[in-house]
Amino acid sequence: MEYVLFTLAVIGGIIGLVWSADRFVLGASTTARNLGVSTLIIGLTIVSFGTSAPEIITSATAALRGAPELAIGNVLGSNIANIGLVLGLTALVCPIVIPTSLLKEELPVLLIVTVAALLIFQDLYLNWVDGIILLILLACFTFFVFKIKSHLADTHLSEPEEVSEYIADISTAKSIGLMLFGLILLLISANALVYGATGIARALGVSELIIGLTIVAVGTSLPELAASIASVLKGHHDIAIGNVIGSNILNLLLVLPVPAFLAPLNIEATVLWRDGGMMLLMTLILAVFILLKIKSGQKFGRFLGAVLMLLYLTYTAFLFV
Numbered sequence: 263m264e265y266v267l268f269t270l271a272v273i274g275g276i277i278g279l280v281w282s283a284d285r286f287v288l289g290a291s292t293t294a295r296n297l298g299v300s301t302l303i304i305g306l307t308i309v310s311f312g313t314s315a316p317e318i319i320t321s322a323t324a325a326l327r328g329a330p331e332l333a334i335g336n337v338l339g340s341n342i343a344n345i346g347l348v349l350g351l352t353a354l355v356c357p358i359v360i361p362t363s364l365l366k367e368e369l370p371v372l373l374i375v376t377v378a379a380l381l382i383f384q385d386l387y388l389n390w391v392d393g394i395i396l397l398i399l400l401a402c403f404t405f406f407v408f409k410i411k412s413h414l415a416d417t418h419l420s421e422p423e424e425v426s427e428y429i430a431d432i433s434t435a436k437s438i439g440l441m442l443f444g445l446i447l448l449l450i451s452a453n454a455l456v457y458g459a460t461g462i463a464r465a466l467g468v469s470e471l472i473i474g475l476t477i478v479a480v481g482t483s484l485p486e487l488a489a490s491i492a493s494v495l496k497g498h499h500d501i502a503i504g505n506v507i508g509s510n511i512l513n514l515l516l517v518l519p520v521p522a523f524l525a526p527l528n529i530e531a532t533v534l535w536r537d538g539g540m541m542l543l544m545t546l547i548l549a550v551f552i553l554l555k556i557k558s559g560q561k562f563g564r565f566l567g568a569v570l571m572l573l574y575l576t577y578t579a580f581l582f583v
Contacts, residue, residue, distance in 0.1 A: 271455070
């Protein structure tokens with residue numbers, strides 16, 4: 263009976279996270295628009311934060327509930343899933359046209375941030391000092407985004423239609439209410455997901471880290487999957503791939519500091535070489551794919567999507583075996 267309860271908590275938590283994150287972003291974006299904030303700023307801040315909200319809230323909840331390993335697994339697993347599952351499946355649905363600006367801007371930042379995170383893991387301990395370092399890098403990345411994107415009129419974040427779906431024609435009072443409702447439901451859903459995930463882990467004798475790397479990571483990556491597939495089907499290829507890269511950067515710089523501050527912990531060596539190594543490998547493979555495709559003028563096609571999917575499924579199977 264307890265297995266059924268835990269499973270329902272996980273499923274309900276994931277559904278709640280996906281839906282409430284969308285409500286939160288809709289309310290926050292509409293409130294910002296009603297208060298005179300530009301569309302560019304809304305896209306760079308609220309929309310970007312919104313797709314990472316499930317990871318942030320879930321990691322904070324896991325840390326506060328005494329399951330920091332689940333929080334670490336959520337971060338690393340989400341980054342691996344974003345490349346292998348989200349981008350791989352998106353490419354299988356529709357080949358992706360890669361913008362050349364990606365090679366000069368977001369991709370180098372992702373590589374730098376990924377290496378920096380692994381260097382932080384070298385001492386096998388995550389604490390508030392590491393959290394401060396990551397937040398400093400986040401501040402640098404934020405400055406870089408505002409500096410570069412605000413001067414590029416052709417970037418997807420500067421286009422009104424990029425955030426139009428996150429803005430409704432409602433009053434400020436209603437939009438604030440919607441934002442608060444989404445935030446409260448986010449918290450409730452995250453608690454349900456963490457409760458169910460830790461319960462399943464303990465009942466099956468599987469580590470919370472593994473559950474975080476798989477079930478929780480995939481669940482919190484669903485907003486990125488939905489956004490990427492929807493974007494590529496509408497022809498917004500730059501949004502589809504930029505969404506994945508941006509989310510991975512924010513996971514490391516914004517989500518990872520959460521357990522660092524709330525529940526400092528010792529990290530298993532396997533987390534560094536197995537999970538951190540897989541995250542780095544997937545990032546490097548993505549970088550090589552993008553470099554080759556930009557130079558040849560080809561799309562990020564179904565074959566490459568299948569390769570990423572196969573790598574992700576192999577890694578997931580290895581975790582449980």
